[in-house]
Amino acid sequence: MTCAIDKILSQRKILITCGTGGVGKTTISAALAIRATLLGKKTAVITIDPAKRLATSLGLQTLGDHPTDLTDTIHQSYANWKLNHLPSSEDANLGKKRGSLVAITPHTRHSFENFVRELATHPATVERILRNPIFQIFSREFSGTNEYMALERLFSLEKQGQYDCIILDTPPSRNTLAFLDAPKLLAQFFEERLIRWLILPTNKLVSAGMRKTLGMLEKLTGAGFMTSLVDFATALFEVQVKFQANLKKVTALLGSQQVGFLMVSTLTPDSKAEVEHFIQSLKNHHFHLDGLLINRTLSYLKESKQDSSYPTAHRLIQALQAQEKEVLTNLMQNPIPVCATLPELARDVHSVEDLIHVAMALGETPFGTLPLGEHSPSERPHPSK
């Protein structure tokens, strides 16, 4: 029997995990990558999280721009896990074929420079862009850069063809959509017509209105900024055709059958609105939603027969469980494909061995999402029981 998540892993070459901060995206991405490895895939997991959570959860000090090979650790840890656990029928496919795993945390600034080098044909243009003060700040601070560079990295990894499964953990953001909007945001910067206005000599500006506007802008920002801006725009103009072409390729990749999106969410009163909003946005972008991963659930915690030594905490957990149930019921009013419900952990994840536990939980049948009959088969990639 193949579980929902393994089906998705076998159908897609690229999986992108999205979700707001604190839902456990990075841990789940790592666990997904481990599962893919155990299914025999040549796997890469990419994370842009600056907080080094991926490294910590893998039991490493740091991870870098160069792929770190974790293959041996994964297989060793799985072997250890099997010493004490019996794989369920869902996990029967695991470990049959030896897959591999690398982890990558791209250095954004570095990638952005490489990106410019790749775009520009003349070395002089590269230097001109890199030395421009606006670019220097832009590459550090533009809020869409991390997201866009993650996509660029994804695209080039896909092109290399070394991996048959790539998991991309999107950067933390307060809303799940920031990632989807990043390419569009960056594209605005490269809008040809607007750059053209900036690089025309003032005396050639056809419209008096534009001349006036630039004058006002200069008054607000000072002359130095305008010089840098014009210089930056001139350099951008040289690379913009290539950028647009690149963007088209990246966007096409995201919309292709190779790529699936997974949303990670917890069950809080805000979840329903967030999940529905995200699903709608994916539809608008014509991207494929493969499912919802519900994380940090408490419902699996069973009460013991004796009186609790911690009555207040006990009541708190019960209240949280009740809230969770209510949120889940509300969430399930619309057909949403839930591919896994994962337990809240009793401690942080510190090693690949810990992650194996999470990877195994990914294979379990999600609870509380029945009745299945209400979901159309195309929308719910869940195995029939």
Added chain:
Amino acid sequence: MVSLVQSTDLSFVLRRNLLFVHGKGGVGKTVVSQTIATALSRQNLKTLWITLEDPTCPMGELRLLSPSLWHLNCGFLPAFEEYLTLKIGGGPMSRFFLQNKLIRYLAKAAPGIHELILLGKIWFERLHYSHLVIDLPSTGYSLAMFQSTQNFSQLFQGGPLNQDAQAMLTTFKDPQTTGHLILALPEEMPLKEALELHGYLTPLFPDNPPAFLVNRVFPTEENHPKPILWTTPLATSMEDYIHKRIWLEDQNLKIWKDQNLKFGKLDFIPPQVKPNHSSGILEVLIQQLHDRAYL
């Protein structure tokens, strides 16, 4: 022992004219910032609670929530228009400037401008209220707000934008007027991340150390023994989960205490029955702010 991490007493910081609530996503910034703002307003202090570009609220609309308490969901475009009106005068002139496609393009695409304008709006509003409590976006983005304002304003040498940005940053650095509050959760990674955030804020506001507040602290019991079995990160039962959670929280907070780090605590409030879900939590938290003499 002197703490290596410079921090300020919570009760000092909460009473400042401007209060920025920093923290990673999911730590409860919105609820806590609203709690502090409500508590201040109940002391008859004219208070403004600010959220930044909250997609679930209308942008730029000022709402009266209760006597003395206003809420503003600050949006870029309304704030930008307001700023331009101040700088180049209202009427057709600024409208013309704003409607120019190039200006719209620069405003959207140029990093820093967006942040500068939002912070500028906050800075400007401080004159009209006795207290402002700002629910900042989660860490990465909120840091970028301050950093890029600092960096980007250097590009505007000589222009009024630069002068305004410098004046703003001076206010935010000043412990007389502005307080910075770092909100954290009592878990290992969130606590580490709170210290990391502190490290990023220090060079920005060297003479204005933040205060720490740990949110959602689990109800503890005296003298609980260390749990024995730790082999799996999963809990074996509810009792096991609670036992480990309490023990771990204690250990995590002990590291902070051992470092002599000052911090406040708010309890984990059980979700309340509808329909008064959020107002119920708010009342309990306000009571805690009072009982613990934070406010």
